[in-house]
Amino acid sequence: MTSQFDRPQFHRTSSYNNQYFSRDIKDGLRDALPIMAAIVPFGAVFGAVAIDSGLDFQEMLVTSLSIYAAASQYVMIDLMGQTLPVWSIVLAVFAVNFRHVLYSASIGRKMTLFSPLQKACAFFLLVDPQFAASETRAATVGLRPAYYFSYAAVIYITWIASNCVGALFGSFIENPATYGLDFILPLYFTGLVAGFHKRPNFILVLLVSGGVALLTYFTIGSPWHITLGGIAGLIVAAAQSRPPQKNNPERNILENAHEDGTGLEEGTANA
Amino acid sequence: MHDNTYLIILACAVVTYTTRIGGHMVLSRFGSPHYRVEAALExxxxxxxxxxxxxxxxxxxxxxxxxxxxxxxxxLRGSLMMSVAAGLVSLVALRFVLG
Structure with missing residues (x-):
């Protein structure tokens, strides 16, 4: 069943909104639902930890609303407790968040249907699952704002709401390890990585990134494993690449949509 | 706790947003990227x-x-949902078995 919708759509047309809007919204909500289960315990724990380490409710809320980056929020809270100078806290947050520079460079090129204001908002919401889901979407049916923002709305609202629950009822939270919920995010990211297995040099990039990340993790330490492991994988991918046959700017986008089409379609459309 | 909590929160928010828009801002200044950059981004x-x-x-x-x-x-074969579910079920089972 290849409906017209399933073909990549890269040109801005006046009717594209009507045609795809409701389907995009539906798909965005559907794809975000499975990871709500992971975000709720994670977010509740953050709310509880924030209050425990001395933030009041309003400060906790402003943190999550304005930063919206789970790992670096934990780092900030942790370092604030040690009364370090402001610049060193900000530097640590920058180190944890550096991977977003790479996300932004990659996904920004696939936001051809976004207005400048939509882009500015979209980058604010670019968390790990948002990036991974959007890359998958871009490679299959094309990334449109309705999909991006409906997915983002679920994640953002869930994150904030679970923070509030954790902050208010921290002591009542059950240990999420009982149901394996503490480990959903690593499993989810593993599933997403496997979904990219048709990209060029997949195995090589996987091994080099994973190897360098582990090496860094056990020597220099976290969070540098993310950046150094990631960059090592990119260098290998660049070194292994070959010059394109002809110089058509649309070539790569279309080629990827085709290459990744079947595998990723399975991976996400049925999710 | 710090006496300038909101200043720290604001600075962290600005730094985070900078990383999230920065990659795109830098890249879009150059036209069509070199094929090796293209491969790295991919x-x-x-x-x-x-x-x-x-x-x-x-x-x-x-x-x-x-x-x-x-x-x-x-x-590699099934949907993302199946993959997470399989991982979760095996995790709970293995934690039970391995103690």
Whole structure:
């Protein structure tokens, strides 16, 4: 069943909104639902930890609303407790968040249907699952704002709401390890990585990134494993690449949509 | 706790947003990127997400490591939902068995 919708759509047309809007919204909500289960315990724990380490409710809320980056929020809270100078806290947050520079460079090129204001908002919401889901979407049916923002709305609202629950009822939270919920995010990211297995040099990039990340993790330490492991994988991918046959700017986008089409379609459309 | 809490929160928010828009801002200043840059960008999801997950393979325990491998293999064939579910079920079972 290849409906017209399933073909990549890269040109801005006046009717594209009507045609795809409701389907995009539906798909965005559907794809975000499975990871709500992971975000709720994670977010509740953050709310509880924030209050425990001395933030009041309003400060906790402003943190999550304005930063919206789970790992670096934990780092900030942790370092604030040690009364370090402001610049060193900000530097640590920058180190944890550096991977977003790479996300932004990659996904920004696939936001051809976004207005400048939509882009500015979209980058604010670019968390790990948002990036991974959007890359998958871009490679299959094309990334449109309705999909991006409906997915983002679920994640953002869930994150904030679970923070509030954790902050208010921290002591009542059950240990999420009982149901394996503490480990959903690593499993989810593993599933997403496997979904990219048709990209060029997949195995090589996987091994080099994973190897360098582990090496860094056990020597220099976290969070540098993310950046150094990631960059090592990119260098290998660049070194292994070959010059394109002809110089058509649309070539790569279309080629990827085709290459990744079947595998990723399975991976996400049925999710 | 710090006396300038809101200043720290604001600075962290600005830094975070800068990383999120920065990659795109820098890249869009140059026209069509060199093919090696193109290939590197194409590898970003695999490379960075792998680096993010890698420590979970070794720093938790055998139950966690095996469940990650199971989720990865299932995702090659099945849907993302199936992959996460398979990983989760095997994790709970293995944690029970391995104590």
């Amino acid at each position: 590898a970003v999801p695999t490379a960075v997400l792998t680096a993010l997950v890698a420590p979970s393979l070794l720093n938790q325990g055998p139950a966690e490591a095996i469940s990650i491998l199971i989720a990865g293999v299932v995702a």
